[in-house]
Amino acid sequence: MTQTSSQEAAAEVSTTAEPATPSRRELNKAATRSSIASAALDLLRSNGSGNFTVEDIAASAGVSRRTFFNYFPSLEAALASVADGFMDHALEQFRLRPADESILESAQAALMALADPMSVAPMAELFSLTQDNRQLARSELEAWEHCTEQIIDAARGRLGTGISELYLHALAGSVISCGKAAMTVWFAEHGPDLSPTSLAVLRQHLIDAMGLLGAGFAPPSDASLHGPAASPSVSTTKDRF
Amino acid sequence: MTQTSSQEAAAEVSTTAEPATPSRRELNKAATRSSIASAALDLLRSNGSGNFTVEDIAASAGVSRRTFFNYFPSLEAALASVADGFMDHALEQFRLRPADESILESAQAALMALADPMSVAPMAELFSLTQDNRQLARSELEAWEHCTEQIIDAARGRLGTGISELYLHALAGSVISCGKAAMTVWFAEHGPDLSPTSLAVLRQHLIDAMGLLGAGFAPPSDASLHGPAASPSVSTTKDRF
DNA sequence: TCACATACTTACACTAAGTGCAAGTTTGCA
DNA sequence: TGCAAACTTGCACTTAGTGTAAGTATGTGA
Numbered sequence A, B: 001m002t003q004t005s006s007q008e009a010a011a012e013v014s015t016t017a018e019p020a021t022p023s024r025r026e027l028n029k030a031a032t033r034s035s036i037a038s039a040a041l042d043l044l045r046s047n048g049s050g051n052f053t054v055e056d057i058a059a060s061a062g063v064s065r066r067t068f069f070n071y072f073p074s075l076e077a078a079l080a081s082v083a084d085g086f087m088d089h090a091l092e093q094f095r096l097r098p099a100d101e102s103i104l105e106s107a108q109a110a111l112m113a114l115a116d117p118m119s120v121a122p123m124a125e126l127f128s129l130t131q132d133n134r135q136l137a138r139s140e141l142e143a144w145e146h147c148t149e150q151i152i153d154a155a156r157g158r159l160g161t162g163i164s165e166l167y168l169h170a171l172a173g174s175v176i177s178c179g180k181a182a183m184t185v186w187f188a189e190h191g192p193d194l195s196p197t198s199l200a201v202l203r204q205h206l207i208d209a210m211g212l213l214g215a216g217f218a219p220p221s222d223a224s225l226h227g228p229a230a231s232p233s234v235s236t237t238k239d240r241f
Numbered sequence C: 001t002c003a004c005a006t007a008c009t010t011a012c013a014c015t016a017a018g019t020g021c022a023a024g025t026t027t028g029c030a
Numbered sequence D: 001t002g003c004a005a006a007c008t009t010g011c012a013c014t015t016a017g018t019g020t021a022a023g024t025a026t027g028t029g030a
Helices: A024-047 A054-061 A065-071 A075-096 A103-112 A117-130 A134-159 A165-190 A196-214 B006-010 B024-047 B054-061 B065-071 B075-096 B103-112 B117-130 B134-159 B165-190 B196-214
Strands: none
Touching: A024 A054, A024 A065, A024 A075, A024 A117, A054 A065, A054 A075, A075 A103, A075 A117, A075 A134, A103 A134, A103 A165, A103 A196, A117 A134, A117 A165, A117 A196, A134 A165, A134 B134, A165 A196, A165 B165, A165 B196, A196 B165, B024 B054, B024 B065, B024 B075, B024 B117, B054 B065, B054 B075, B075 B103, B075 B117, B075 B134, B103 B134, B103 B165, B103 B196, B117 B134, B117 B165, B117 B196, B134 B165, B165 B196
16 A cells, blocks of 8 residues: 555556456556555655645646545544555454453454554654644544444444443543554554564553453552453453452 | 634733633623534524524625635534533633542533533433434544543643643543543433433432543442443442552 | 733635546457 | 547636734623
């Protein structure tokens, strides 16, 4: 994703095995879309948030302003596609987890799978470039929200339709909140540092956050100050508190 | 919430945090602000979301378009001030709770205190009128987000600065997520019904959601398996935590 | 009560977002 | 090859949002 190439880069590939008919049209569309998105990210990098317009992005991507709006409903949406890619990747990982695993464990595993430089880098960069802009922050919130809904659907599919909607919504929302918390805290501590050490911290934060959730946020007098070091095993330690 | 325009921040000059010195100017400003907000809400009611402009609101409130933007940065912000009021009220309740109470209990109590028609009605109406509009939904997300940050601050003040930031962020985010989940599910089930019965369900959902959180979302082999309608799952309301 | 400073409102002008439409161009397919 | 559908683009238009300067209301000190 977010390649720097423009439209003709994907032109010659016409016979690859892709899901659902990778026709010339679809390849062009995907290329254009990605070209717009990376033009937007480039401008965000070079100019800073709020200092460029849709027209700039369109010009930089080699399309008309009108075409930009055929692909994205707003400037923010073009940038948020980076976050969407990250979230989609995470959801994919989540869905690949065994169905008998607990939701919390699956979520933890899915998020951990993304704590590598390749996956996290664009997200971390977006995080840093986005901090000071209201509109962009809103779009990011929306991406998390969308992710929550996807988790709800996935969990409903896994736990059966008999499960209460409240349980689903509360669980999915909390899981996402904890993932978000881990990333927020990590970013606050390490900024855009993507070194192995830094990423290890991110992974630990993800583990800890899910651990806290699984432990019901037991008062921090006990081990939960450093997260449940032993197990991400969410399955009840004690039924109640 | 944070949409409040920059001007009124310097309102209280003297020593007191009291609403002392309600000068003519401040009264006028408050009246104008509230007049704009309710004009916006009226138009949302009568025209439906997306079918009126800032100019309409300004005209309806008897001010110029420019003055509208002196009070609110956007149309959505004017409407979101309803949600802001609700959240601020909830935060106020939260801060009034005894400091030795657990965060979850405090949050539950604060939210419960708002499950009365007077407080919930505007929020529920906003919920219903907002459902189909992207921009408005975004503003609402932002309101929840702001509320989360406030909870983080309040919890930090209560638990001391030694507490881990991850714990604070994850806990506050989860608490808010559960509150949101309770309201979302309640609204999905009951729409804008504000009857005592309906509000009792909302209260129960708030209790249940916080209970689930406190129990670490223990696998739904227990009471949380109930269908959407009846889930008096957490009967142990009082002797928890 | 009368200035005078300060805060608030407003009109005006301007940039940019977002949309509908119709004409031009590319691709898929028979 | 030729036609239909999809895609792009320019154009015109409405609306959002902001800077500025001029006008109006309010508080204050003499």
